[in-house]
Amino acid sequence: MGKQQHTFDVYAPPPIEFARAEGCRLYDTNGNEFLDCTSGIAVNSLGHGHPHLVQTLKNQADEIWHLSNLFEIPGQAKLATRLCDNSFADRVFFTNSGAEAMECAIKTARRYHFAQGNPERVNIITFEGAFHGRTITTIAAGGQEKYLEGFGQKALGFINLPFGDHDALKSAIDDETAAILVEPIQGEGGIREVPAQCLRGLRELCDEKGIFLIFDEVQTGVARCGKLFAHQIPNVEPDIMALAKGIGGGFPLGACMAREEVAVAMVLGTHGSTFGGNPLAMAIGNAVLDVVLEEGFMDAVNDKAILFRQHLAELVDTYPDLLEDVRGAGLLMGVKAKVLNLELVAAMREQGLLTVGAGNNVIRILPPLIISEDDIRVVRDKMIAAFEAVRAAQKA
């Protein structure tokens, strides 16, 4: 395959060339088969080549690809209505990515306070280990030094606090605070869940202080955690939310969702996007919801998650030298490793099983939501083979 000489060297892919994909499986150019527990980082929610998505994309391609928001785009009203009918939100702005959905969420919070005559309320409180994207603003929101280094002055207006330090949080809120921003479950940070009572506490604090609660559900959303949105599990609603990854099923699509009262501040001309909400993306987003909102789909996700978690818990018991614990919700799962997580990711890949590393030495397991119970057992068997190989190599 050779090194990709003309692309930025910011990624380090393993030496595999994928040629084809179907359902939960990827095939390389040598015909090797891989079970995909990455789902393109929680993106291919319905697996690869889902017939309804493929047909929808083909049909839309025959009609209209792109219009720009100069014109009313077919599918936007429908997708926005469905997202709102199934959530806290009343208004949606469509983007192409998670970082852009976050940018819109941040702008919406600040603009509301500006419109209320409080232009000084710009600060957004975020938490250690957070990940909100890679734009200049969202690296400031995430606050992680490794992503900020070398890119000039950190964007102003973000206060990064330790995870779970309630006193630090209370004293950080002042007259310049606009919002608290949090992932209900940190994804890149290592599948770190914010306990339900803490989410409730954040909600109460925001109400008391007159500031917004923003959830970043870019990774957790769209049935990944067993409900359409992860915050619907503890039933704590945000004022503003960012969404992306799973909603496009592999087509670049994101959304910023907000309550009516908040969204009205985003008046004509305050925001926009050339590609955001384009007809292809809208068709696919609607097609993803056709499947995910079908009666029984999320029950099936939850049933599969229970089975999957049982297997993972058994593996932690069997390999206490390699694995520490299992975490997550629904099919957003993590296993904390005791050896280097990427070593285990590589060992699993050798067995034809693809997983993703995360912060805190965690291995993320993000199968397509359509994975079958049989394939969950295949995943377990491949993990056993991988962990045995790691043990054998340690003894040698």
Ligand SMILES: *Cc1c(COP(=O)(O)O)cnc(C)c1O
């Ligand atoms: C992936 C991710 C983002 C960024 O999304 P991009 O599409 O890569 O810009 C933001 N927030 C969370 C929680 C994510 O997982």
